[in-house]
Amino acid sequence: MAMEDKKKVVILGAGFGGLRVARLIAKKLRRLGLINRYEIVLIDRNGYQTYTPLLYEVATTSKQTANACKLLSVATYPLSHLVSSLPVTLLTKEIKGIDLIEGDIHFADSTTLVFDHLIIALGSEINYFNIPGLAEHSIPLKTFHDAVRIRDTVWSLAMEGVKDINIVVGGAGPTGVEIAAEFKEWCGELEQEFKKCRLHVTLIEGNQTVLPGFDTRVIAHATKRLKKLNIEIFTGERIEEVSMRAATLKSGRRVPFDVCVWSGGVKVPSLLADMPLEKESRGRPLAQGIMECLPQSPDLKLRSRIFGLGDCICFNDPETGKPIPSVARAALTQAGIVAHNIVEDIKSAESSTYHPRHIIYDPHSHPYVIPIGGKYAIAQLGVIYFKGLSGWILKGLVELNYLFSIMPPHRALRIWLKGLWIFIQNDRLG
Ligand SMILES: Cc1cc2nc3c(=O)[nH]c(=O)nc-3n(C[C@H](O)[C@H](O)[C@H](O)COP(=O)(O)OP(=O)(O)OC[C@H]3O[C@@H](n4cnc5c(N)ncnc54)[C@H](O)[C@@H]3O)c2cc1C
Incomplete structure (x- = not known):
């Protein structure tokens, strides 16, 4: 069958969830002998996937230790390598619009693509x-690039x-806590390189504690650790305004800075804001x-x-009624559910006697690790x-387990050892 006649299973976004779902669907359809009738198209604006848990390390690595190319090779992985052994068509394009009714994906280069099955994984x-x-x-x-920009700015100063x-870090969720703590660890190295250079880090959080929403034991350990690292913490304080050199807080306090890192929140991609879908x-x-x-x-026919x-969707935990957290592990688990269910739909479309057996996502608490400076992390x-x-x-x-799941073992091990x-x-001890 010619490529253009194949039905298109289109995946928007090749982050943690998108890449995994593409890999799983490709393997399943190949096993079912359906790959000559379906084309799996994975679309991302970047030709690589970023391993976000390493970004705080990238942002705080001295230039003597690693140049940007070396860092790029351990924190980002070319998508073409990750799908090379699989029947997946990779498109490196910026998505500008999605028409769920007509089934068109519009790209920045003015081209379009029509989908038959769609998975949205835009982060x-x-x-x-x-x-x-x-x-x-x-x-x-x-x-x-954000991580490299942070390190270059501090290094230049x-x-x-x-x-x-x-340095002011706005937002004391996991990302804010990780980067604030790592700045302090980096300080030792910078002091050796540039005599008497010292980093002073202030962490600002609008909620009453750091790591809001986490278990109280985790919050207590993290707070103790951050204080031990001499990080100044303002909780219950929102940033109200930022000028070139200072942040003004809700209480009126002014916190001067040379570098301000914002890790205070994310939102749904603007592309999805007008989608005719049920929203939270x-x-x-x-x-x-x-x-x-x-x-x-x-009555709307998609x-x-x-x-x-x-991260781009909200799934409410049926037990608590609360949205499950936006973490990589959740995206990866959901990718397994989506791959199974979409292949069930395909099997049923291929055979009128086949009754699809969908599975329901049953969220459970996902394990997490929060590094807090040097060779120290809190994990559950x-x-x-x-x-x-x-x-x-x-x-x-x-990290090693994740790399094993997306690339051949020898390559995973090589990248992991290089990063280590x-x-x-x-990462100093203590
Ligand atoms: C600094 C940092 C550290 C983190 N550390 C951890 C951690 O330690 N553990 C953990 O579990 N989670 C961590 N996370 C969260 C984790 O990265 C996300 O939960 C996870 O990436 C979500 O996966 P996803 O597939 O939904 O989206 P993403 O992985 O964000 O992928 C979305 C993809 O869509 C693409 N895309 C978006 N818009 C467009 C467009 N218009 N056109 C084309 N492509 C587009 C993007 O380029 C991206 O590749 C961290 C996040 C950050 C920022």
Whole structure:
């Protein structure tokens, strides 16, 4: 069958969830002998996937230790390599619009693609909450380039001879806590390189504690650790305005800075804001049991069933009624559910006697690891907590496990060891 006659299973976004779902569907359809009738198209604006859990390390690695190319090779992985052995068509394009009724995907280069099955896995965008000056005067930590920009900015200040570099980190969720703590660890190395250069880090959080929403034991350990690292913490304080050199807080306090890192929130990609889908209060499409996003009104006829997964959708935990957290592990688990369900739909379309057996996503608490400076991390696996060096070792194993799941073992091991070699020089014990 000619490529253009094949039915298109289109996946928007090749992050954690999108890449996994593409790989799983490709393997399943190949096993079923259906790959000559279906084309799996994976679309992303970047030709690589970013391993976000390493970004805080990238942002705090001295230039002597690793140049940007070396860092790129351990924190980003070319998509063409990751799908090379699979029947997946990769499109490196910026998506500009999605017509769920006609079934058209519109790209920045003015081309379009028609889908027969659709999975939305577009992640999230930085949310600046319309705080005046914040977008202009802060650096987010979302992409590899953000991480390199943060490190280059601090490095340049040190090279210019600034002795006391003030860094403000806005938002004390996991990303804010990780980067704030790692700045302090980096400080030791910078001091050796640039005599008497010191980093002063202030962490600002609008909620009453750091790591809002986490278990109280985790919050207590993290707070103690951050204080031990001499990080100044302001909780219950919102950033109201940011100028070129200072953040003004709700209480009126002014916190001067040389570098402001914003890790205070994300929002649904603007591309999805006008989708005629059922949404939650923060504007994310709501995904139901089988990870399907339903149309805004029951009489609205969409081109096909729409599946969504990962950070760009909201899935409410049926037990608690609360949205499940936006973490990589959730996106990966949901990808498995979506792959199964979409292949069931395909099997049923191929045979009128086949009754699809969909599975329902049953969210459970996902394990997590929060590194807090050097070889120290807090991790939770089920009911077991790890903290200190054991948490840090677990973090390394989680990274290796992820790499094994997306590339051949020899390549995964090589990249992991390279990363370990670079970042171990940053991560001091204690
Ligand atoms: C600094 C940082 C550290 C983190 N650390 C952890 C951690 O330790 N553990 C953890 O579980 N989670 C962590 N996370 C969260 C984790 O990265 C997300 O939960 C996860 O990436 C969500 O996966 P996803 O597939 O939904 O979206 P993403 O992985 O964000 O993928 C979305 C993809 O869509 C693409 N895309 C978006 N819009 C367009 C468009 N218009 N056109 C084309 N392509 C587009 C993007 O390029 C991207 O590749 C971290 C996040 C950050 C920012």
